[in-house]
Amino acid sequence: MPFAIYLLGLAVFAQGTSEFMLSGLVPGIAQDLHVSIPAAGALTSAFAVGMVVGAPLMAVLSLRWPRRTALLVFLAVFMVVHIVGAVTTDFGVLLATRAIGALANAGFLAVGMATATSMVEPHAKGRVISVLLSGVTLACVAGVPAGALMGQLWGWRSAFWAVALICAPVLIAVVRSVPGPAPAVPEATARRHAEVPSARRELRALRRPRLLVILLLGALVNGATFCTFTYLLPLTTQVSGFQESWTPVLLALFGLGSFLGVTVAGRMSDNRPMRLLVPGGGALLAGWLLFAVAADSPVAALLLLFVQGTLSFAVGSTLITRAVYAASGAPTLAGSFATAAFNVGAALGPAAGGAAIDAGLGFRSPLWVSALLVALAFAVAGLAHAVRQARGGPGETSPVI
Template identity: 65%
Template sequence: MPFVLYVLALAVFAQGTSEFMLSGLMPDIAHDMQVSIPVAGSLTSAFAVGMIVGAPLTALLSLRWSRRRALLAFLITFLVVHVLGAVTSSFGVLLATRVVAALANAGFLAVALATAAGLVAPDAKGRATSVLLGGTTLACIAGVPAGAVLGQQWGWRAAFWAVALVSLPAVCAILRSVPGGAASSTTPVTGAGVAAARARHELRALRSPRLLVTLLLCALVNGATFCTFTYLAPLVTRVTGFGAAGVPAMLALFGVGSFAGVTAGGRLADTRPRQLLPAGGVALLLGWALFALTAGNAAATVVLVLVQGTLSFAVGATLISQVLYAAAEAPTLGGGFATAALNVGAAIGPWCGGIPLAAGLGYRAPLWVSALLVALALVAGGVAEAVRRAAARGERLRTTAA
């Protein structure tokens, strides 16, 4: 893999730390800002909504920018709003910084995914995707637990300062390592008319049923992941019985699983996606249900946090690579489509998990919601596959009759 992919993964590490670290900081933020935990959970949903809106819009904007300019603009904006979030005393301002940070993150990830796909062979998109997402999983292993420790020792604001500081070397590395060509081509786009024509051409990729179904599956599977992950800290402290010191360990364990899942997904996504996705989906569904039933048992919780992290990211990373394959006619916006779908899930997951929490159904409830979302993904994927096979049989019959 080209070295520049690892540079981009460094920035994704900082952004992934920011996106995921709230799961370990949620109780402290709620207490400091004098809001309930479900209301504090809206910070995760707000970030996801910003990613949803920002992914396609910022990808369109970057059509006229060089790779370096686009990535630097998005990353510097991300850094600045984290400084603002670290110093504000207003929950409303904090919420707004999460939206702006998400817009910047969305633009960065969309351009980074498109850049990664363009830097490797046509049949290696899965491996390139796994390198980028490796930054996210390393954030789960190291960044998120470190953020939780910082939050416990010096308050949640320290974690925001840490994200800003980690972003600085990524800015320097992008200046030195990222090519200056356009984000979607080696030839810069000039003229609003040319950029608009390219945008219209790439948006036509959304007519593909295969792409639309894959985007739906991305949203549902990622929604299941975020539904539980957002409320993992209160789950392990109030249901499993771990102390506050156990939260960073559980977050790190989930991150270890996610890294293993991305690594496995990257190796299989290019060659055996049809085998991995249904088998992984069924295992994921059973795992969430089993977790809900055994969350009060410490040993079971430790095992299932690791297993579900692995399965969630193996299936999720494979789906992202399949979006890039299905959106081959949209080399720039394909990354935006994938980012938006992932964050539709990241928005609906915490929201859906918060509904039973607000109704007083307890902290096991998000686990059941995660199981339901994966079940919906399996049904949607099964129906789409049945339709595809029926269409293929019909085409064979017409060919035979002719």
């Protein structure tokens, strides 16, 4: 595995820390900026919406750039908006920085995934994707708990400063370690006449029913993950009975599970996806239901945080891999399709969880919403399978949870 791929994973670690760290900072942000907890939770949704819009948009706009240049631009913007977020006293400005930072994150991840998968054999995409996603899971293990601890000791702004500081050495490392490949269409004349049609040709991959089903499944599964994870702090303190000082430990436990899940997916998603997706999806649904029932038990909460972290990321990262395979006709934009779909879930999940809390259903209610979203994934997969069978389509290796 080329060293540059691990470097890209390090950059994803910084960005993943930013995306997930609000789960330990929402109450502090709400109190400091005088908004409600569900309103502060909208910061997660704003980031996710930026990822949804930014993934395909930034990937298309950066087609004309050398990939190293695109990675540097996106990472620099990401660093700057976190500095702005760390100093602002206006919730609207903070919300805007989250959206802009997400655009930059989406662009970096889309270009980074295209860069990484181009460095290895075509049948090794799952292993490469697992390395990149391990940056996100390590953010859950180390970055997010550290951000929560910093928020407790020095306020939520310190976590934003930390993310900005992490980006600075990564910028230098990208310059030195990531090769500067040719633009997507190397010759200037060919680029002038063929690049826009090429982008359109890749976007046509979205017409494939198999790809659309996988993307929808990914959105639902990731929506379930973010629905609960965004409100993890009030859930564990108000329902499970943990002191707030336990938050870094709980986040790290979820992160350890997510790292294990991505590791398992990296070993199975290339050649044996169904052996993970079918039983893993069933266990994920059962786990959310059990968590909803047993959330008032600290022991059950500790166990299920680890289990659900493992299952959520094992199933989710496998779906990302299968989406990249299904979008084989879109080598540059395949990662952006998966990124956008999963962040549709990351936007809708917290919104649905926040709506349940606002409706007076309590901080346990996001767990029920998570279970509902995974159940919907089962329904979509079952319907897609029935339609394919009715049409007499050949057997496929596409995932059906």
